[in-house]
């Protein structure tokens with residue numbers, strides 16, 4: 001008995017001499033579905049780097065690229081269950097939680113990323129970051145990827161060429177309507193399944209940005225691309241309201257600053273990432289990239305734009321008008 005008491009006293013003395021036990025760092029898991037050499041992949045890694053420089057010992061960031069931890073089907077639910085703390089899904093993937101973000105999928109709404117930034121920096125664009133707060137999702141920032149390009153086994157110079165073909169889409173009703181508008185057959189499919197589906201002929205074509213087309217090697221299994229720039233692929237960096245509120249004030253405000261800094265970097269590099277990826281695809285010689293004439297592009301616009309009317313009510317006509325004004 002006495003011996004046990006002495007041992008306990010010795011252990012206590014040792015602990016006191018060693019000083020207070022260091023608090024465990026807060027872990028932030030950042031899960032995403034793309035590779036590390038894309039705008040989002042680079043942004044996630046830069047976020048980790050800056051957090052670990054500035055909040056060393058207090059916060060640790062673990063990045064899981066390429067759907068290693070969670071894929072399209074489960075990442076938002078995982079966020080709400082606190083199994084991951086930051087994700088950045090494409091804006092097209094939030095439609096179960098809000099209808100307003102469907103805005104970003106309207107075909108031919110934005111001419112380019114400058115028009116996108118014009119809207120996102122406006123009061124309406126910023127307001128949309130809060131559109132899912134009642135569902136427990138907190139929008140931290142918009143991250144750019146870029147404009148989407150179409151590909152298929154046939155050259156898609158005009159919308160008629162797409163008729164009857166099966167196109168992979170993200171889980172978005174606007175994108176579904178967009179392909180139905182050209183009499184094609186849209187199929188909702190997780191990002192991680194697209195390459196195999198193209199390779200095996202489960203689907204015929206796809207739409208994505210050059211950086212995703214390059215990093216996922218879609219260009220190796222699609223003989224014809226058109227530089228259509230018909231739609232946007234952008235992200236919302238989100239966390240859960242619960243997790244963000246649970247953070248100590250000083251840590252949360254440092255993280256807010258880091259998010260702003262990383263956002264500026266990602267949004268600066270996105271265009272170049274896509275240009276570089278396009279060049280690598282050209283250099284591979286494995287596929288054809290067709291430039292549309294103004295007339296051909298006009299036909300695509302005329303065929304797809306009626307979709308706006310279908311979704312305007314759910315999105316809010318004021319948002320559609322404000323976003324369209326950025327491309328005038």
Ligand code: LMR
Pocket residue numbers: 033034040089090145170190191208212233
């Ligand atoms: C897609 O599913 O095509 C994209 O959302 C993937 C991504 O995150 O860029």
